[in-house]
Amino acid sequence: MTSVDTTTNAGQLLAAASGGRRRRGDRVFSRTAVVAAVTILALLAGVAIFLVLEGFPAFTHSAAELPEGKDFLDYVAPLAFGTVLAAALAALVAVPLAVAVALFITHIAPPRIALTLGYLVDLLAAIPSIIYGLWGIFVLGPAAVPVMKWLEEKLGFVPFFQGPASVTGRTMLVAGLVLAVMILPIVSAVAREAFAQTPRRLQEGAQALGATRWEMIRMTVLPFGKSSVISGAMLGLGRALGETMAVTIILSVSGAVTFNLISQANPSTIAANIALDFPESSGLAINALIATGLVLFAITLVTNMGARAIIARSNQE
C-alpha cells in the first residue's frame, strides 16, 4: 500500500521538493490538494447533514406544535420571501454600481487614483456587519425618512412605494441599500480582476478601428468580463441571502408578505429570524429554526447552480 507510506515527515518532503525525486514531490502535492478538496466536500456534507437531521422534526410535527401554530411551509414562506426580496434588492443596486466602479478603476482612472480607490473599496469588506447595522439605524435610516415620505407622496401608485412611509427608517429599502454596500466590494473585486485581464490586443484593435473609449469597453471589456460579473454577482447575492446581523438590527419585521419597501411592516429574513428567536427558543422551536436554515441552504444552492448554468451557456456562445 503506497498510500500508507506517503505519510512522510517534513525532511523527506523537503528532499522531495528539492529535485531529484520530482515524481514524489508531485505525488505529495497532488494528494495534499485532493485532501483539501475532499475536506471541503466533507464539511459541506456535514453542514447539510446537520441541517437535515436537526431540522427534520419540524417537518413531521403538526402545525399546533410548531412556533406560531403554523404549518412549517406557512412558517417559512414569508421568511424565504423576505430573504430573497432583500437580497435581490441589494444585488439590483450593487451590481451596476460595482461594474461601474470596476470599469472606472481598470480603464478610466489614472493609475494612482485607481490603486487608492481599489484599496478603499476592498476596505468596505473589512467592516463588520454589525457596524453596518448600526450605521443603518443611526445614519442611513433617519436620513432616508424624508426620502421615503417623498416616494410615498410622488410614487405611491407604484406597489413598491405604497407606504405609509416608516417614521423610523427601518424599512426593507434601507436594509436592501445597506446590504448593497456590504456586497459591493466582493462584486467589484471579481469584476475588476476580469476587466483587467481583457487582452490588450482586443482593446487596441477596437481603438485602431476608430472605436471611442466607451465603444471599446462595450465591445471588448464587457463581453470578456461578462461571466465573471455574473459569478461575482452571485457571490454577492449569496452573501446578501445569508447576511444576519445587519438585517436583524435594521429591519422592522412584522411578518407581512409585501413588496412595499418603505413601510414599517416588513417580512423578516431567514437568517435574521434565527438570530432574533434562537436565544429564547427551546425544544421543537429550535428544530423549526434549523429547518428554516435548511431552506436558506437550498435557496443559496439553487442560486449558485443557476449562476453556473448562466455562465456555462454564455461561455458556449
Added chain:
Amino acid sequence: MSSSRWLVMVAFAVALALGVAACGSSSDETNGGGSSSGGEVSGEIAGAGSTAQQAAQEAWIAEFENENSGVTISYDPVGSGGGREQFMAGGVAYAGSDAALSTEEGELEKAEKRCEPGELIEVPDYISPIAIIYNLPGVEELKLDPETLAKIFAQEITSWNDPAIAKDNPGVELPETRITPVNRSDESGTTQNFTEYLSEVVPSVWKFEVSGDWPVKGGEAASGTSGVVEAVSAGEGAIGYADASQAGELSVAQIKVGSEWAEPTAEAAAKIVEESPLDKELSPGKHTIAYELDRKTESQGTYPIVLVSYLIACTKYGSASEAEAVKAYAEYVVSPEGQELAAEQAGSAPLSSALTKKVTPAVEAIEAG
C-alpha cells in the same frame, strides 16, 4: 489501486470532520453539565436562563465572586425556556426564568423530581417595571387608560389626536401625527408580560394571544430593549414598551390604575408583587413562591405592567460544597444588598422588605453540608 487511494482520502476527510464534530459536542458537555457536578472544594456552580436577568446575574456573580474567592459561578443567558429545561435535566444548579414553572407541560413535576430527595425552590429574584415610552415633541405628559393603551398597540387607534387619548389628557395639545407602535422583534419576557397585562386587564380589546413573540402584525419591530428605545427615539409619533431603567431621555406615559395615574417606579412595581396572591397551583411546596400577579389591581401606588423573574434551585445537591455555594449565592441574590446592586446595575426594582422576609427562608432551606 487508485480507487483504494481515493477511499483512504475520503476516509481521512470524514474522520477529520467527525473529529471536529466530536470536539464540538464534548466541549458543550463541559459547559453545560460538567460544572454542575462540581464535587470540587472550589465550589463551581452553573446557572442558565432568562436574558432579562442577565445584567443582574452578571453583577451578582462579579460581586459574589469578589467576596468568595474560592467560588466560580457561571450564568448562561440561554432564555427562560432553555434555562428551565437545563435545570430539569440536571444540567445546571440553578435557573433564572421569566415565568414560573408551569403545570401544563409537567415542568413543575419534572423539576421536583430533579430535586429529589430534596425539594424545589422557586422565588422571585428580579422585578422590573415595564415603561410605556413615547416620542411626541411638545407633549411632556401623557396619560393612558388601559383600554386606550391596548387599542394603540392593537393598531385600532392610529392618530395621536384621537378622542380616546384626548379625553384623558385635557389641556394637552395633541398633534395629528400618525401613531407608530413599536414592539420587540425578538422573543422576550418583556413582551410576554406586557401582552399578559393587556389581555388580563382589557380582554375586550386585546384579542391577541399572550406570547413572548409579539402577536400583532404590521407594527414597527426592533430587536432588543435598546432597539425599541432607539426606534422610539428616532420616530416621531412612536410609542413602545421597554424596561423602565432603559427609557433614558424618552417620555414615559402614566397608566391608569383604579382612579389614579401610575408611573413605573421601583416601589410601585415591588408593591404589586407584594399585594398579589400566590398562585396556589404553581406553589405547591414550602419553598415555591410563584405569584399570580394581580394586574387588574386598583390599589393606589402600584404599577401593574411588571416583569417578575424567578430563581429556581433545589434544597439538596449532590455534594455539600455545591449546596453550600448555591445557598450562599441565592441568599446573596435576594438579600437587600444583592437587590440594591441589581437596581443599580440592571435597573430592576429591589424586592420590598415584606417580600424579602417571605423569600429569604425559602433559600435558607438549602441544606449545606
